[in-house]
Amino acid sequence: MNMIVKAGTLLGVIGLLSACANSTPTIGSNVQYGDSKAVERLTNEFGSTDLQTIAESMARSLSQTAAGYRSRPLVTIAEVKNKTSEYIDTRAITNTIRSQLLKSGSMRFATDIAAMQNQTDELTRQSTTGLYKKSTAVKVGKMEGAQYRIEGEISSIVKRTSDVKDVYYKFSLIMTDVEAGTIEWAEEKEIRKTSAR
Amino acid sequence: MLIRFCTLVAILFLGCSHLAMSQTIASKVEYVGTSQYLSITGLKTREVNGLLNLIVEIANSDTSDQEGYYRMEWFDADGFPAWGEEAWKPILLHGSQRQKLQVIAPTIKALDFKIVFSGDRNWANNPSPGQNQ
Secondary structure: OHHHHHHHHHHHHHHHHHHHHOOOOOOOOOOOOOOOOEOOOOOOOOOOOOOOOOHHHHHHHHHHHOOOOOOEEEEEEEEEEEEOOOOHHHHHHHHHHHHHHHHHHOOOOEEEHHHHHHHHHHHHHHHHHOOOOOOOOOOOOOOOOOOOEEEHHHHHHEEOOOOEEEEEEEEEEEEEEOOOOOOOEEEEEEEEEEEEE | HHHHHHHHHHHHHHHHHHHHHHHHHHHHEEEEEEEEOOOEEEEEEEEEEEEEEEEEEEEEEOOEEEEEEEEEEEEOOOOOOOOOEEEOEEEEEEEOHHHHHHEEEEOOOOOOEEEEEEEOOEEEEOOOOOOOO
């Protein structure tokens, strides 16, 4: 009897170990996760590497300029115009630039035009509906206006021959002093992508 | 006699500074694979508005165009990462070209760095970060 119990325990342990060795926390094996930071060279349309490279280059240059200011400037990001012939989500580029600048601690951001409706809705809801405790409800008239406005554009030149397609992108960004109307910072990033057709 | 002595001192000084420079570069560069033609041959640092600035010189020993990839790793005063994972960036060097890259640290907390570099053509089938080539 004792022998049977021992053998059973041993088999159980072996079974458990083999189960541990073969199991991974996945379901299915048809999909492979890739490196989101790798250089993407599938086609020469605007891609993830272009977005990441442009955003990083702009944020670093802007951050260095802002670091020279006496206090962290309050800025707002306006629209980046897409002047290329292809669809580019320019909001994704400005969002990445803004995230990097906030993370670096070099700038503060005021609510931009795109988010203003949500901001005023929440402000109005808290201050005028009477649903909230007076001590915790936010007050109207305390929003801070941005000192600087960041805006830009992306343009491209596309050339094709029978066997080659060449795309040149230029991303330009400027920062304007809202009160003075002067351009305080400007930066450009160029990218050339050539592919065989 | 004096000229000879001065020349010797100058050569020793140049040799030492070259060796020190090579050691500095080696300690700051991490090659992914063994790049066949591209290598980092120069490195200068300075601080601008509290942010670390680098000039990285990359050389192509081949007479044809060569592509490489790089990204930076940033560390704080305690050696911990001061920034998230950067994207790999492509760089093209023409035949026999030396190119200087200017790199700016993302935050004033970044006090130290490492350059992670990969050539598109590596010895012994080492993978490069370029997808779907």
